[in-house]
Amino acid sequence: MKTSSFAGVIPNASVEYVYQYASIRRLNLPDASGLQTPIGSEFLNKFIAILEKHLADPDLGVAQLTRLMLVSRAQLNRKIHASSGKTPVRLLTMLRLEKACSLLVQTDEQVMEIAIGVGFRDARYFTRCFTRHYGISPRQYRFRTRPER
Template sequence: MNSTIADGIHYFGLAGFPMAVRRVCTDSEHAPSHPHDLTEVEHSHDFCELVIVTHGSAMHMLEGNEFPVTAGDVFLLQGRQRHYFYDRQNLDLINIMYDPEKIALPENELRRMPGYCAMFMLEPTFRRQHRFASRLHLKRVPLAHVEQLAEAMERECDDEMPGREVALRAKLLELMVYLSRAYTSTDTTEAHALLRVGNVIGALENDFSKDWKLDELLQIAHMSRSNLMRVFRKATGQTPIEYLVRLRIQRAMEMLRNTDLTITEIAMEVGFNDSNYFTRQFRRALGESPRSFRQGKA
């Protein structure tokens, strides 16, 4: 089967705000629900898509793996993941499409929530291994609340009132926070494993300047050293300590741009006890010194 690219331009417009809400409803003929409806066509996106299953069931083919979906399932499809649905039985979906970079989501703040780390960062990576068992599945009342939030976003998209970009971004963040909190109540073994790693990421994000020891992170995760390293690296591409160093560098970049603190003061503020070591790590990450970075951003 040939795979199609679902280009964001068809959903966001040429110069539109990179967020859209599309409904998919299954009728007896499985007719398209909207222009560029690719529900039953293998495709991938150049954006993220948050899928909310509001009714019915289907099989979901994702990267060559089959997963059953049913009403209450909520999951994230990251860009460039090939997928389609088949065997639709009265399936209704709400697809919230967005480009996280272009709408400038506050990722640093979102990653302070273990549920966000687990659902939006880890679950897509471990979906195949867990056979979709780590997905978020909402019961009727929370699903109804999520539908209300999505409907409010849909109205903002349709009305095109002044300020809709701000309103859409705010509503997406509200939805993400609600789903992240809901994920912490998920009762599957697979979800609990992701939440343990999410707790580690959240701890690092919330207290990045602390002199963290690996043993402390192992206690937070309730995992063995080898297991934490394996899962963490698979999810983030880094070890916990490498992740922490990169996080500190990101914070240092903000301070170099926005404060008059000296480089030594910034190094200490973000958790480096040695300004020379800070400079080496900064150069390793960005290819230039903190001083050069500050001068270039002036």
């Protein structure tokens, strides 16, 4: 397992941990030092890893997440909200939108293909969520952030 020094913040951190830490920071979640217990941090890291693994599954929801995390619905909501300040569904949506952003910049796929690829069933709903979250449509985001080709 590779290790690195993450700007002195996480000495000897594994690459996987640094990736998860960066994901948490991009989502404006508290870092592990802000959590009350290390168990909360481990739980959140496991939850994010499961979300990333099943991101493209449009059927991924709280029922499936509770089975994958081996906890009740109430426990899942309580633990995720306590460690992130967000609901499990909100975190899932944010990760899907984040992945969509990178695909909009890095690929020539149609918005509908990207929406389906990140787990949305409907391109119009995806566009509505994206616009609500970022303040611009996916097409505008692509146009503004994409380097000239």
